[in-house]
Amino acid sequence: MRLTTKGRYAVTAMLDLALHHAQEPIALADIARRQGISLSYLEQLFARLRKQGLVDSARGPGGGYRLGRPPAEISIANVIQAVDEKVDATRCGGKMNCQGEERCLTHDLWSGLSDQIHEFLDAISLAQLVEKRDGKNGAARQTGSIQFYPSAPDKMAKTKAALGL
Amino acid sequence: MRLTTKGRYAVTAMLDLALHHAQEPIALADIARRQGISLSYLEQLFARLRKQGLVDSARGPGGGYRLGRPPAEISIANVIQAVDEKVDATRCGGKMNCQGEERCLTHDLWSGLSDQIHEFLDAISLAQLVEKRDGKNGAARQTGSIQFYPSAPDKMAKTKAALGL
DNA sequence: TCTATTGTTGATAAAATTAGTCAGGTATAG
DNA sequence: CTATACCTGACTAATTTTATCAACAATAGA
Numbered sequence: 448m449r450l451t452t453k454g455r456y457a458v459t460a461m462l463d464l465a466l467h468h469a470q471e472p473i474a475l476a477d478i479a480r481r482q483g484i485s486l487s488y489l490e491q492l493f494a495r496l497r498k499q500g501l502v503d504s505a506r507g508p509g510g511g512y513r514l515g516r517p518p519a520e521i522s523i524a525n526v527i528q529a530v531d532e533k534v535d536a537t538r539c540g541g542k543m544n545c546q547g548e549e550r551c552l553t554h555d556l557w558s559g560l561s562d563q564i565h566e567f568l569d570a571i572s573l574a575q576l577v578e579k580r581d582g583k584n585g586a587a588r589q590t591g592s593i594q595f596y597p598s599a600p601d602k603m604a605k606t607k608a609a610l611g612l
Numbered sequence: 613m614r615l616t617t618k619g620r621y622a623v624t625a626m627l628d629l630a631l632h633h634a635q636e637p638i639a640l641a642d643i644a645r646r647q648g649i650s651l652s653y654l655e656q657l658f659a660r661l662r663k664q665g666l667v668d669s670a671r672g673p674g675g676g677y678r679l680g681r682p683p684a685e686i687s688i689a690n691v692i693q694a695v696d697e698k699v700d701a702t703r704c705g706g707k708m709n710c711q712g713e714e715r716c717l718t719h720d721l722w723s724g725l726s727d728q729i730h731e732f733l734d735a736i737s738l739a740q741l742v743e744k745r746d747g748k749n750g751a752a753r754q755t756g757s758i759q760f761y762p763s764a765p766d767k768m769a770k771t772k773a774a775l776g777l
Numbered sequence: 778t779c780t781a782t783t784g785t786t787g788a789t790a791a792a793a794t795t796a797g798t799c800a801g802g803t804a805t806a807g
Numbered sequence: 808c809t810a811t812a813c814c815t816g817a818c819t820a821a822t823t824t825t826a827t828c829a830a831c832a833a834t835a836g837a
Contacts, residue, residue: 450615450729453796455722462718474812481714487798494814507805508811523725550646553627556741557620560688564615567732576721618823639784650825659786672833673783 448565454527456484457492461526464502465518465573472504472511492530499529519574524565526573613730619692621649622657626691629667630683630738637669637676657695664694684739689730691738 463478475493479486493512496502501521502512514521628643640658644651658677661667666686667677679686 448615449617450613451795452614458725459718459722462721463714466714466717472812476812482718483715485797488796490814491797497814504813505805506803506811506813507807508809509806510804510812512813550648552631553624553647556627556744557624559744560623560736560741563736564729564732567729571725571728576725579721579724616823621824641784652826653824655786656824669785670833671783671785671831673835675784675833677785 448524448527448561448568449531450527451531453492454531456482456488457496457526457530458523460484460489460492461496461501461514461521461573462576464512464514465521465577468514468518471509472513474511477511495530496526499525501525501529514573517574518577519572521573522569523571523573523576524569527568613689613692613726613733614696615692615729616696618657619696621647621653622661622691622695623688625649625654625657626661626666626679626686626738627741629677629679630686630742633679633683636674637678639676642676660695661691664690666690666694679738682739683742684737686738687734688736688738688741689734692733 459482460478463482464473467473475489476486478484479489493502493504497504497512497515500515502515504510504512624647625643628647629638632638640654641651643649644654658667658669662669662677662680665680667680669675669677
């Protein structure tokens with residue numbers, strides 16, 4: 448799991464879409480203007496988001512993009528993975544041909560952590576982020592009260608367990 | 613909070629050090645060989661880690677690096693922040709001069725999430741990762757039972773609260 | 778004490794990867 | 808038709824990673 452500006456742009460754009468969910472399709476040009484991201488870069492990102500089914504597109508005048516499924520069913524991890532093609536984190540692909548005991552050991556530790564991060568981000572949906580701030584007006588950062596991904600209770604349990612709770 | 617290969621290398625190297633904690637200093641050449649990271653890159657990373665006091669260095673034959681403080685007192689977030697100089701995540705530095713309502717809105721959502729990720733990683737120490745696999749031999753990834761950062765119980769509570777628990 | 782060895786430190790630059798731009802094409806509503 | 812907005816692929820810029828080099832520090836052994 449990697450977390451770069453690319454993923455941040457994608458999440459930001461998807462949040463923008465989620466805020467206009469169930470309305471007319473949103474043109475990328477609007478998102479570009481609102482979020483301060485270049486149109487051409489957005490086009491590149493949305494090509495991938497579309498391939499993953501995270502968004503639907505409509506061409507022509509009045510066209511644009513819509514969320515491919517309800518915001519509650521799109522996790523942050525979904526979005527990031529769609530645009531940030533995964534790099535073989537361990538560099539020994541599934542800890543084979545990984546010579547030396549020490550190496551596999553640290554690689555195991557890292558990939559364990561990496562899994563935790565992934566589960567963490569997979570437990571947060573677009574809907575949650577949006578709902579969260581509907582309660583408080585604009586004070587989204589002070590009080591962090593993020594709920595778990597509701598449509599995947601099994602993952603929630605898993606993440607809770609992972610946190611030792 | 614950014615999560616790139618650079619941070620991964622740093623964490624991997626620090627884990628390697630943690631595994632040899634309280635022994636002789638470890639030469640970077642050893643880590644480079646064991647973890648498959650270029651020596652020169654490690655030298656650059658460790659220059660930063662040293663400046664942050666996360667490691668101590670010893671020169672001369674038999675020299676190398678040691679952890680700067682007990683592994684239980686070094687969080688993953690510490691390591692990543694030391695090498696990955698922070699990028700202004702919102703691009704409107706603290707949500708000022710952020711024209712347009714929509715923009716600040718999504719930026720708030722993002723920075724809230726970003727804070728969560730940071731707290732999450734700050735709640736995991738090197739010691740925990742190492743201890744974790746001491747129980748199970750090599751099966752570190754299947755059962756994720758990461759404990760919270762023991763020397764910072766306040767942060768643990770904060771993270772728990774952030775998760776809505 | 779002198780010297781060879783091992784290893785750090787810092788600067789600089791090349792190679793490789795990633796991020797972002799640009800110029801054109803395609804579909805569609807009016 | 809035509810204006811809008813998606814789509815695609817080639818291109819450039821920026822960053823990350825590796826490599827090279829020149830000093831410097833500490834130690835072991837003669």
